[in-house]
Amino acid sequence: MTLTTTLVPAEPAPRRSALSEPDRPPAPASPPVAAGRAGPRQGRDGFVDAIRALGIVAVVALHWLMVEATWDGSTLRVGNALGHGAGWTVTWLQTLPLLFLAAGAAAAYRSSRTLGLPGRWWRALGGSVLGAARPVVVLLGVWALAVVAMLAVGVPDDAVRRLARMVPQPLWFLGVWVVLVALAPLLQRAWRRWRWGAAGVVVALPLAVDALRFGAGIDGPAWANVLLAWAVPFGAGVAYATDRRDGRRAVPNGRSLLVTGALTALAGAALLIAVGPYPVSLIGMPGAEISNLAPPTAPVVLHAVAMVCLALAARPVLARWAEGAGRTVVRPLAQRSMTVYLWHLTAMFAVVGMVLLGFGQSLPDAWSADWWASRPVWFGAGLLVLAGLVRVFGRFEASRAGTTDAPTGTEPVGAS
Template sequence: MPTVQHAPTRPAPPAPVRPRPLAPAGTSGRPSGPSRPGTLARPAAPVRPARDPFVDGVRALGTVLVVALHWLMVEATWDGADLVVGNALGHGWAWLLTWLQPLPLLFFAAGAAARYDLARNPREPGWRFAGTRLLRMAPPVVVLAVVWVGLTALLPAAGVPEGAVDRVARIVPQPLWFLAVQLGLLALAPTLLRALHRWGGARVLLVAAALPVVVDLLRFSDELPVPGAPNVLLVWAVPFLGGLLHAEHRLRAQRHPSAHPGRPVRATGAERGALAALAGTGLAATVLLLAVGPYPVSLIGMPGDTISNLAPPTAPVVGFAVAQVALALLARDALGRWATRSRLVRWVGARSMGLYLWHLTAMFAVAGVVLLAAGRVLPEPWTWDWWTSRPAYLGAAAVVLVGLVALATRVERWLAPARRPARVGAPS
């Protein structure tokens, strides 16, 4: 019997699959219950955030300003027996330059970098998160400490007056307070991020800005005076939170279906208006607190002032930090373009911690050569001789600093060859 030929069967086409929308950064894409208005998505799966040139620019700008202001502040005299170190910004109207102090920018950059790091490891506990960063910071700090322990023994033996060496050795480590506060904030970063997710950025920032004011009210009250030490963490938590929030919004925008991977996230007109209002409010609050409160007008400690706005930081610094960060965010596009094109930003970004740690050593090296080796007197601040000597002084300090950082970086790599040199507030 002839066989019946059957037409070959074709597999049925698969049922169409509806594409799931990409979830914002920090979410799993699965429903996790209704979220309240004003709150942020909760973190889940790790992501690899793109480089943020704006934060790179903020970090580089802050680092350069810290170095420049400290180098302008130096006022040293040597009478053959005692080294007297003063503050050139304490003369006349020079205190106005203290309003350029960029610490809020550095803490903002540290907060943004922490959020990007947490995006890679969203479930990392705070103690481990801070511990990893501590291991990165340790080699540069150890190198600085070992060098200065050696210098305190070698310089007097070489004929440098012991009193001068001791005075400088007490000043050089002072910037380490910044790293200690940054480590504390890094340990709190996962908790702060959860607070932002739960209560929203506006509420958390408002509470964070109010806490230092409460501490100052108690600190300066007659009935219940309290130490101002809590503000060392509370004040700098405000720009740090601003950095966390900026990075969170950028991560969410990058994961949006319509986002372009290489295209910067630009602020809308409404956002720019809100940032301008925030900057004005922060500046007005700073001026008001300085006018009615017990605070000096300088935003750093000055000779003769009974109160310092920096040690510990005070309520006016909160308003100043809010204004400075808001202005930086208003200039986000310009700073991002500058950071993308500038070799200086990349160079400073790769060495920001070294520049921060060694800039005072470079400053005193130049001043020491002039005062002790050459036997000359530094010009009086803000005079004609002072201004005309600034290019040579700043240029010499810059050359010494670049050399010190290059040498220190080599030693750091030898101490920790598997790790890159740490950067102040830099993403991993």
């Protein structure tokens, strides 16, 4: 789940996706690059493209791995394959922090170009929200028709209700994105003025909320962490992009310190789980008293810090990959990442329905030999269905060049 730039072309622009190749940005407005220091050259940020693509792919893969469903002819039972055995270890690979890191970077690039023009910033934000809303409305409209159709052909009410409740679940990301993007100029000013002091406050806030929840038994503020926890990777993206736009070194202090920071954060998360009330899974599991995601807990915040550090440490490699061998993966995802995110659960439901209802077969037990043997076919079928859905509904992600964008979009930047 990021922003593209609003540009006024000299002549009517051809119709294309707001997530496709953007125009080059104007020169940084503030602050000026120090004398004797080369300013940033203009182009795309391959690193942001790469982490967005990897984040989307990992989210899809994780959700498709979670599938556990049975159908007895009248009742649909849904579980979570990652809730068995050592399946929880896979949840530590969840990449939501990467998506928020990319979203923060894109928001900061745009904020830099609207510096001193608050009216333009808010108009651009409004256009972004409207642009993101269109594919969401299409998704909900299609599913409203699908619900009517399923009930008409005799699919039991309980099964239809379960599916209808699961489809909009990914939309929480968009709500958090809207609020954080609106706060991006404030985060950018705070980073420019207070640097690591501002970063420390952003990290400390969700940890303090969690301490109140589990240390003092004050549950009231806990749901504020839905915003505060994801502000950590988002704010890191803002800081990263702000420094690049300002001509500063984008990844200070070297990769060794970043890797050390990542390992320290992961160790802290593991320690909290070992001695605290937190479950080992970083996502919610059926029957668990506490979910580490609803609302996000301290281990999730520390995991996000670790993911950000590792991503920044790998920045040169990821940027080269996105601009070279990975281009064939990164570019299509950049153009249709919003569509992939919105429709990947629908693709999964279609495959499950075909197996359970169309073929009358049951899904293999999670982590069994049959389960492992069927994974290539499972993912292959899901990709085929998802590709078809993207081809049909991707057009709703397209817009006039430079007029709208989406939280999973691309952004032009100055490369350091």
